[in-house]
Amino acid sequence: MPLDIFQATTTEMFILLFLSKEDAHGYQLAQRLTEHSGGLLCVKATSLYPLLYKLEERGYISGRTSVVERKSGLRPGKSARVRIVYHIEKAGFERLKILREEHEVLVKGCATVFDSIETEDDANEKSN
Numbered sequence: 001m002p003l004d005i006f007q008a009t010t011t012e013m014f015i016l017l018f019l020s021k022e023d024a025h026g027y028q029l030a031q032r033l034t035e036h037s038g039g040l041l042c043v044k045a046t047s048l049y050p051l052l053y054k055l056e057e058r059g060y061i062s063g064r065t066s067v068v069e070r071k072s073g074l075r076p077g078k079s080a081r082v083r084i085v086y087h088i089e090k091a092g093f094e095r096l097k098i099l100r101e102e103h104e105v106l107v108k109g110c111a112t113v114f115d116s117i118e119t120e121d122d123a124n125e126k127s128n
Contacts, residue, residue: 011043011051013099019061019088020096026052026084052086060092 011033018024018032026048034042055061063084088096 009099010103011047012055013096013103014041014043015048015051015055016060016088016092016096016099019086020093023085023087025066025086029086052084055092056086058091058095059089060095061086061088063087 014033015029018029024032026045029052030043030045030048052061052063056063063086066083066085067080068083069080
């Protein structure tokens with residue numbers, strides 16, 4: 001069955017992939033995507049956090065509150081800040097497996113299309 005490329009959820013797949021290795025907060029997830037893609041990919045906070053909330057609502061991940069001490073000299077009067085550390089759940093591992101399979105089909109489908117077009121171009125050049 002062909003994969004509808006407009007439903008491909010690459011960011012979701014990468015978030016679940018990173019969380020399958022270790023728990024992380026949102027900023028760490030964004031950093032890892034940039035780092036592991038050699039700077040070729042990034043996700044903005046305006047896209048990341050709504051996706052994290054959606055994944056949590058669907059039961060793929062869970063979040064726990066973590067209090068982090070602030071460095072001295074920053075914001076007088078505030079000694080700590082709260083961040084949410086995310087953890088992948090069993091349903092998240094299952095979702096990751098599906099997303100990876102869909103991604104493999106997408107990559108193979110794209111390669112097939114490129115090869116087909118290049119073959120047509122080569123045939124047209126030879127006939128001219």
